[in-house]
Amino acid sequence: MRCVVVGAGIIGLSAAWELARSGVETVVVDPAPAGGATxxxxxxxxxxxxxxxxxxxxxxxxxxxxxxxxxxxAQLEAASGLSTGFRPGGTLVVAADSGDRATLADLRAAQAALGLAVEEITTREARAAEPLLTPRLAGAFRAVGDHQTDPRRTAAALVAAxxxxxxxxxxxxxxxxxxxxxxPFVEYDGGRLDCDEVVLATGGGMVRAGGTGEGPVREGLALEGLPAxxxxxxxxxxxxxxxxxxxxGGPLPSGNVVRGLVGGQSVYIVPRADGEVVVGATEREDGRAGxxxxGVHRLLRDALRLMPALGELDLAETIARARPGTPDNLPLLGRAAPGLVVAVGFHRHGVLLxxxxxxxxxxxxxxxxPPGHAAGPAPSDLVPFDPAPFDPWRFS
Ligand SMILES: Cc1cc2nc3c(=O)[nH]c(=O)nc-3n(C[C@H](O)[C@H](O)[C@H](O)COP(=O)(O)OP(=O)(O)OC[C@H]3O[C@@H](n4cnc5c(N)ncnc54)[C@H](O)[C@@H]3O)c2cc1C
Structure with missing residues (x-):
């Protein structure tokens, strides 16, 4: 069997590795691997x-x-010989003022009703877990099951694997x-690949999809041969x-992810093992790619309100990218037609998912x-999720 995966972000690369390590002949097409939201x-x-x-x-x-x-x-690190940056450890959720605490308490109640493990802790306990947190917190919660990885390292490990x-x-x-x-086929600048399955993993890349016989498309990727x-x-x-x-010699965050609500606005602080500390993230739908x-001002202001010592770190990089959002914030994941599987629109969750x-x-x-699955859940353990909410045809 031969598959062509279009798009080498975290989704396309992960899918390609899964296919290839299962023995499928796999080609991934992308002009700038891992250069998008990943x-x-x-x-x-x-x-x-x-x-x-x-x-x-x-x-x-x-x-x-x-x-x-x-x-x-662990399987990916063994296959690639590279670190993914995966870091287990809890997530602290902290409130800057009493209004933020009330909002987070409501959210915690909704999470608890669904059986999600978030516990309220004292601000003293939060500061014991992350001593760089300000003593002027209004409330704190802890989620033990939420971890982190480094998407750039994970993508590099997937490419190596x-x-x-x-x-x-x-x-x-x-x-x-x-x-x-x-x-099924994929045409790219300079060639054509015939295959048994195309996997569309273009993230937010523009796609123009029509029924059979659609005319030439000036921009974006044209999808053909669909029933409608x-x-x-x-x-x-x-x-x-x-x-x-x-x-x-400067301050060193403890390793917990800190998610904060500051005057009703979200900010998160993700400390990596290699000394990088990621602060994000704004949400803009203004079409500005820069x-x-x-956003930089707000993120720094709110992050320093929660962890003032972060002001002593170097600012190494600023970056903006687009999350591929869908109208209902759920991915478009499923079979669109014989020979075409769609995996796009992962919005805020693509790395997790x-x-x-x-x-x-x-x-x-x-x-x-693949044989490596002995160490973890096999696809059959994962796939019985209800596929209906993710149906790629649901907006058509
Ligand atoms: C600021 C920010 C913070 C985020 N934080 C998190 C987080 O903490 N946790 C989490 O789980 N998710 C997070 N996300 C979301 C996550 O990054 C995305 O959901 C994920 O990257 C989607 O992966 P993807 O592979 O679908 O898309 P992308 O990473 O965008 O990759 C798509 C790829 O497709 C390629 N492509 C597009 N069109 C074509 C074409 N015609 N031909 C060939 N290739 C093509 C592009 O070059 C690109 O490499 C965040 C996103 C942003 C922007």
């Missing part, structure tokens, strides 16, 4: 603390995905046309992110679990 993502594996009121259906995918991460990361397999290869090109149905016009409404939700770096000055999405793609393509 490059900016903080890497919180936050099945619990990313829960939003309207996103209950996501739990069917996000909770098994979070549970799969530790063994999946793919390069180590004789049946996988990457093509550095932009796909311009894909065909589903009889004789397929709408994949993915919109860019920009996020500004700061990367701080610890300095010798880093927003106002990558391992589960990869297993789902492999199951949709119909490949058996």
């Amino acid at each position: 490059a900016a993502a903080a890497g919180m594996l936050a099945g619990v603390t990313e829960f939003h009121y309207q996103e209950r259906d996501l739990l069917g995918l996000s909770l098994p995905a979070a549970a799969k991460w530790p063994s999946w990361a 793919l390069e180590a397999l004789p049946n996988a290869r990457l093509v550095a090109a932009r796909a311009v046309r894909c065909g589903a149905g009889a004789g 016009p397929l709408r994949l409404p993915v919109r860019p939700v920009y996020g500004d992110v700061l990367r701080l770096r610890t300095v010798p 880093v927003g000055a106002g 990558s391992a589960a999405a990869a297993a789902a793609v492999a199951a949709l393509v119909g490949v058996p679990a």
Whole structure:
């Protein structure tokens, strides 16, 4: 069997590795691997603390995905010889003022009603877990099951794992046309690949999808051979992110992810083992791809309100990328047609969901679990999530 995966972000790379290590001949096409949302993502594996009121259906995918991460990361590190940056450890959720505390307490009640493990702790306990937190907190909660990874390192490990397999290869090109149905194919700048299955993993990349016989498309990737016009409404939700770096002799965060609410606005602080501290993230739908000055100001102001000592770190990088958002904030994940599997629109959760999405793609393509799965849940353990909420046809 031969699969062509279009898009080498965290989703496409994860799917490709899952397919390739199961023995499928796998080609990944992308002009800029891991240069999209994956490059900016903080890497919180936050099945619990990313829960939003309207996103209950996501739990069917996000909770098994979070549970799969530790063994999946270990398998990937063994296959690639590289660190993924996976870091187990809890997440502290802190409130700057009494209004923030009330909001977080309401959210905690909704999470508890769904069986999600978030406990209220004292601010003293929060400061014992993260001594850089300000003593002027109004409230604190802890989620023990939410971990983190470094998406850039994870993507690099996936590329290395793919390069180590004789049946996988990457093509550095932009796909311009894909065909589903009889004789699936991918055309890219400079070539064409015929295959048994196309896996569409273009994140927020523009897709123009129509029924059979659609005319030439000026921009974006044209999908052909579908039974009817397929709408994949993915919109860019920009996020500004700061990367701080610890300095010798300077303050060192403890390793807990800190998520805060400051005057009703969210901020998160993700300390990595290598001394990087990621601060994010704004949400903008203004179409501006550059880093927003106002966003940088707010993130620094709110992060320093919660952890004043962060002001002593170096500001190493600012970056903005677009989350691929859908109208209901759920991914478009499933079989769109014979020969075409869709895995786009992962919005705020693509890193968390990558391992589960990869297993789902492999199951949709119909490949058996690779031998390495003995150490973790097999795809068949993950895929019985209810696929209906993620149906790629639901907006068509
Ligand atoms: C600021 C920010 C913070 C985030 N934090 C988190 C977090 O903490 N935890 C979490 O789980 N998620 C987080 N996310 C979300 C996560 O980054 C995305 O959901 C995830 O990266 C989506 O992965 P993807 O592979 O679908 O898309 P992308 O990473 O955007 O990759 C898509 C790839 O497709 C390629 N492509 C597009 N069109 C074509 C084409 N025509 N031909 C070939 N290739 C093509 C692009 O070049 C790109 O490499 C965050 C996102 C942002 C922006």
